[in-house]
Amino acid sequence: MLDDVLAGHRLTEEEAVRLLSTRDRGVLAIAAAADELRERKVGNVVTYVRNQNINVTNICVNACGFCGFSRKPGDADTFFYGEAAVREKARAARERNVTEICTVSGLHPEFDAQSYADIYSWIRDEVPGVHIHASNPMEVAYAAQKSGISTREVLEMMRDAGLGTLCGTAAEILVDDVRRVICPDKVDTATWVRIIKEAHGLGIRSTATIMYGHCESEADRARHLSVLREIQDETRGFTEFVPLSFIHPNTPLYRAGLARAGATGREDLLMFAVSRLFLDNFDHIQASWVKVGTKMAGMALLSGANDLGGTLFEESISREAGARDTEYLDPAEMRRMAGDLGRVLRQRMTTYALLG
Ligand code: SF4
Numbered sequence: 001m002l003d004d005v006l007a008g009h010r011l012t013e014e015e016a017v018r019l020l021s022t023r024d025r026g027v028l029a030i031a032a033a034a035d036e037l038r039e040r041k042v043g044n045v046v047t048y049v050r051n052q053n054i055n056v057t058n059i060c061v062n063a064c065g066f067c068g069f070s071r072k073p074g075d076a077d078t079f080f081y082g083e084a085a086v087r088e089k090a091r092a093a094r095e096r097n098v099t100e101i102c103t104v105s106g107l108h109p110e111f112d113a114q115s116y117a118d119i120y121s122w123i124r125d126e127v128p129g130v131h132i133h134a135s136n137p138m139e140v141a142y143a144a145q146k147s148g149i150s151t152r153e154v155l156e157m158m159r160d161a162g163l164g165t166l167c168g169t170a171a172e173i174l175v176d177d178v179r180r181v182i183c184p185d186k187v188d189t190a191t192w193v194r195i196i197k198e199a200h201g202l203g204i205r206s207t208a209t210i211m212y213g214h215c216e217s218e219a220d221r222a223r224h225l226s227v228l229r230e231i232q233d234e235t236r237g238f239t240e241f242v243p244l245s246f247i248h249p250n251t252p253l254y255r256a257g258l259a260r261a262g263a264t265g266r267e268d269l270l271m272f273a274v275s276r277l278f279l280d281n282f283d284h285i286q287a288s289w290v291k292v293g294t295k296m297a298g299m300a301l302l303s304g305a306n307d308l309g310g311t312l313f314e315e316s317i318s319r320e321a322g323a324r325d326t327e328y329l330d331p332a333e334m335r336r337m338a339g340d341l342g343r344v345l346r347q348r349m350t351t352y353a354l355l356g
Pocket residue numbers: 060061062063064067068069070105106107138183
């Protein structure tokens with residue numbers, strides 16, 4: 001089957017399930033095939049983006065079972081950054097020469113569409129020209145509901161306020177039976193797909209993600225990949241695919257015994273490799289060092305991935321779920337990781353134009 005893929009065969013969902021279920025040394029053969037495809041497609045450059053997160057609030061009306069970040073109004077350790085604080089953080093980002101500012105936050109009970117537009121315009125004021133990578137289909141749906149307007153209108157407001165690309169998060173696993181367990185209050189699969197297509201149709205590109213390693217099956221992962229591949233066939237709006245390995249320790253889902261303790265190394269490798277083999281219409285696969293650590297991210301670069309994501313500077317979503325060392329990854333360390341594999345590190349913009 002791997003030879004067929006290298007010769008141009010498009011994997012079926014059933015074949016993806018078989019690959020994702022591999023438990024022997026075949027895993028390494030799958031990784032090698034993915035690495036070969038990566039080399040053919042994007043060569044030997046490993047990319048990263050100089051970015052900073054601004055998580056505006058951890059107060060959220062939802063209670064997703066995999067989330068260790070959100071707090072209910074009135075909890076002791078909530079935070080909420082108003083205009084002055086967001087502007088200050090944006091100025092700090094400017095000092096660090098970031099090209100991208102990423103904001104994703106809890107669904108604050110007071111937020112509506114204008115709140116998101118305001119946040120983007122404060123950032124745009126302070127750092128003119130920075131790429132704002134923000135929100136996701138859940139936030140778009142929430143803003144639409146709170147403001148009594150359509151999701152398309154919310155996207156247009158966000159774009160006009162400075163949104164560059166939409167985060168493809170809130171995808172988790174695009175299978176409603178799984179979503180009912182891990183995030184029952186989130187948008188369902190059809191709504192996530194509709195909003196992503198709307199964004200792409202408006203010229204707002206997005207990332208694509210999967211959050212795996214909790215209670216989903218290999219078939220669920222393959223279904224998810226298939227949904228993304230179909231969207232990409234239609235819109236070509238995804239910039240990259242980002243596998244997000246479940247960080248379990250501080251999450252209600254794990255504590256309630258409803259999820260396993262995250263993906264194993266085998267599952268992580270297969271996720272990167274099978275994504276590269278299956279998503280033949282994506283150029284870029286990102287290894288999220290925040291989720292898998294730098295050592296596994298290095299192995300991901302040998303298994304189909306070609307991008308190390310962002311420097312970040314400020315990260316709290318994975319840290320609150322129990323991940324360690326999530327604050328900042330120095331490009332010097334990324335260069336060491338790439339060089340160790342005989343590859344070259346290059347800085348990129350959000351949409352993959354190379355810098356320098
Ligand atoms: S994942 Fe997002 S929507 Fe869900 S509880 Fe956490 S912050 Fe809220």
